[in-house]
Amino acid sequence: MKFTDILAISGMPGLYKYVAQSTKGIIVESLVDGHRMNASATSRVSALSDISMFTEGEDIALAEVFTRMYNHTGGKEGLSHKESADKMKAYFAEVLPEYDRERVHVSDIKKALSWFNILVAAGLTEFKLEEEEQVEE
Numbered sequence: 001m002k003f004t005d006i007l008a009i010s011g012m013p014g015l016y017k018y019v020a021q022s023t024k025g026i027i028v029e030s031l032v033d034g035h036r037m038n039a040s041a042t043s044r045v046s047a048l049s050d051i052s053m054f055t056e057g058e059d060i061a062l063a064e065v066f067t068r069m070y071n072h073t074g075g076k077e078g079l080s081h082k083e084s085a086d087k088m089k090a091y092f093a094e095v096l097p098e099y100d101r102e103r104v105h106v107s108d109i110k111k112a113l114s115w116f117n118i119l120v121a122a123g124l125t126e127f128k129l130e131e132e133e134q135v136e137e
Contacts, residue, residue, distance in 0.1 A: 003048060003128055005018045006018075008046045011043075017029045019036060024038060024040055025041040026045065048063070049061070054103040062115075062127075066115075068096060069116050070125065072094065077116075078095075078116050080117070081114040092113075
């Protein structure tokens with residue numbers, strides 16, 4: 001499973017792996033329970049590789065944020081997304097000290113923590129974007 005195949009679908013909890021194209025949208029598989037379903041063409045689908053976080057300087061790709069979280073936790077799941085807002089902000093500040101505290105909301109941090117924990121639980125340990133994969137080959 002590659003990081004570039006992982007999708008978030010607006011209005012649906014969790015993360016999904018792209019499986020195939022269908023006539024009415026795309027077929028995805030839940031990383032939480034393995035259930036396959038059709039995401040309609042009208043659904044807002046975002047690839048995690050296209051998402052970035054606001055920082056004081058240039059925005060940082062979510063893959064880089066997850067890599068930092070993975071290194072911070074030693075390969076284990078991170079802080080739960082159900083912790084208090086102050087705890088989540090403090091944890092995020094340890095992992096990404098330069099994040100923009102005005103533009104990154106608690107809901108964004110909560111989503112990042114939730115997604116990271118889903119990915120680690122699913123066995124994804126490398127958060128590489130397409131360009132990084134091509135450079136290594």
